[in-house]
Amino acid sequence: MIEEIEIADLGVIASATLPLGSGFTAITGETGAGKTMVVTALGLLLGGRADSGTVRAGASQARVDGRWIVEDTGHVADRVREAGGDVDAFGGDGLAELTLGRTVTAEGRSRAQVGGRSAPNGVLTELGERLVAVHGQSDQIRLRSQSAQRGAVDRAAGAELDEVLARYREAFARWRSEEQELATLTRERDARSAEAAELREAMDEIEAAAPRPGEDDELAATAEKLTNLEELRLSASAAREAISSELVEGGDVLALIENARRSLERVTEFDDALAPIAEQLANLSYLASEAAGELSSYLASLDADGSNELEAINERRAVLGTLMRRHGPSLDDVIAALDQGSARLLELDSDSDRIEQLTRQVEEDGVLVASLAAETTAIRTRAAERLGTAISEELSALAMPDASVIIAVSDTGEYSRNGRDEVQFLLRAHAGAEPRPLSKGASGGELSRVMLAIEVVISASDPVPTYVFDEVDAGVGGAAAIEIGRRLARLSQHAQVIVVTHLAQVAAFATNHLTVVKESDGFVTHSSVKPLEGEARTEEMARLLSGLSDSDTGLAHAEELLELARSDSRLIG
Secondary structure, three states: OOOEEEEEOOEEEEEEEOOOOOOOOEEEEOOOOOOHHHHHHHHHOOOOOOHHHHOOOOOOEEEEEEEEEEEEHHHHHHHHHOOOOOEOOOOOOOOOEEEEEEEEEEEEEEEEEEEEEEOOHHHHHHHHHHHHHEEOOOOOOOOHHHHHHHHHHHHHHHHHHHHHHHHHHHHHHHHHHHHHHHHHHHHHHHHHHHHHHHHHHHHHHHHOOOOOHHHHHHHHHHHHHHOHHHHHHHHHHHHHHHHHHOOOOOHHHHEEEEEEHHHHOOOOOOOHHHHHHHHHHHHHHHHHHHHHHHHHHHHOOOOOHHHHHHHHHHHHHHHHHHHHHHHOHHHEEEEEEEHHHHHHHHHHHHHHHHHHHHHHHHHHHHHHHHHHHHHHHHHHHHHHHHHHHHHHOOOOOOOOOOEEEEEEEEEEEEEEEEEEEEEEEEEOOOOOOEEOOOOOOOHHHHHHHHHHHHHHHOOOOOOOOOOEEEEEOOOHHHHHHHHHHHHHHOOOOOEEEEEOOHHHHOOOOOOOOOEEEEEEOOEEEEEEEEEEOOOHHHHHHHHHHHHOOHHHHHHHHHHHHHHHHHHHHHHOO
């Protein structure tokens, strides 16, 4: 709720503090004193349009500061912190103090303050939607959108609708998801079939070739060997002949080493230093003999018909090369493609089964959604009838005895997460009249009373912390005005109510009475706000009744009204 509002240099108000607090606050004052500036100030705090024309003449800027008591957790506090501001702990019980501010310069520039920090004006608007509902002859009504009207009916329907709507939304979300998946699979079926065919062809090709890891490198090495087969044979042959052959002029390597060893062995008895050398020559002879043997084996292993094998190897390499170009770039990639293709093909081959399964599920869940939507409509329709009847009964006591509110629940023809229903509040101004949307079916004063009736009826199930009514009693008087006062008092049992009024019958029911007083020093006229209690309040009530604050008859009538209101309050309490 709003604890206090401070106004400086706004319109005719030079400086004023409005102590508000809980309950029902009535704001009265003479015509032209600036009562509307209070609503204007509140509008600025709620993100309303800034108009340089509202800045008091001679002042550089107008300033409005508001102090709210809010919960220290929840949407409001979270949004304030997101904007860089904060709320301050207040009196325990999970409550906190929130400050909002707005300045408007004479040049038309505006600045917003949220929780002690500058913030975009849009933040005030967001918070305002959560904190205050303003009803005035030029204000848009809170239930202006059909979604908000549907929400009001849903809250009036209560737990019965909540349970069905929760089941409907679960089924609707599942149904929509299934429909989307089915549409995607059906739309892409041809493309996915073509992909499956290409995969099968590729896998058949790879499986037929049966490549082995590293096979391409092995074949490349073998091809290199076979391509140079004759040169390998000649070189190996020459090497073997050089090591061991009787045809080598001057002796082969083995013969030369053996001659050298025997020459040393004949004289080692004369010098022991030659013995190790002779032993090394013996080892060399052994190694040379072994190398000669290995060369003979190597020569024997060389295929005289290597050209046939080379042709086969090149053909195999060509097959692997084709695979790598199509599915590579490497042979390892080709082998991996076989495994990956198998998994993808399994997925694609299951499309037909999945489409069949989804088709059944869509049909089943579609029937469930339709059934739950119909149940939702039935509950909404009953709640709308009850709510419309209750609002119409309120109107009869608010000087609109022939008016009625009809809440129409109609079929949109399409399912949404809220069902198939469109909800619209319609006003029939008098018997036989055509019901029309609220904003079009009533005058400004009538619209305010319609909204008061709606707020009184739904306030318990659809609460807003603060309601503000500007001239809600326009065009009303007598007993009807008393009924308006009673209903405002009843509404204040659930929320803070602030009313700008010119009727004593309404102001009498307020628990907090403020008056806007116009003063002049002969040069400048300005206004201020004063709380009224005791005799001062009785005098203001007499002025509202008769225009005379000191009339004995007016004072007596004022006391009578105040006592009536006090008796009513005791009954309400």
